[in-house]
Amino acid sequence: MIDFRVPLKMNGVTVNPGDIIVGDLDGVCVVPREAEEEVFSKAIEKARGEKMVQKKIQEGMSARDAFDRFGIM
Numbered sequence: 001m002i003d004f005r006v007p008l009k010m011n012g013v014t015v016n017p018g019d020i021i022v023g024d025l026d027g028v029c030v031v032p033r034e035a036e037e038e039v040f041s042k043a044i045e046k047a048r049g050e051k052m053v054q055k056k057i058q059e060g061m062s063a064r065d066a067f068d069r070f071g072i073m
């Protein structure tokens with residue numbers, strides 16, 4: 001170990017101590033600590049909207065109509 005709790009830079013992206021790292025098969029996202037509340041609030045809002053769209057499609061609404069009405073998929 002050389003150091004810890006210091007900023008590091010990888011492929012042009014700076015990661016600071018306290019930042020949140022989220023990853024899956026599609027890639028990795030760095031959420032800066034100062035944006036944490038806004039990012040996660042918006043993510044929850046989007047997930048709720050997606051659930052509503054899913055429900056409407058299951059009830060028979062077309063995917064196109066659902067997108068036109070809610071603006072998300």
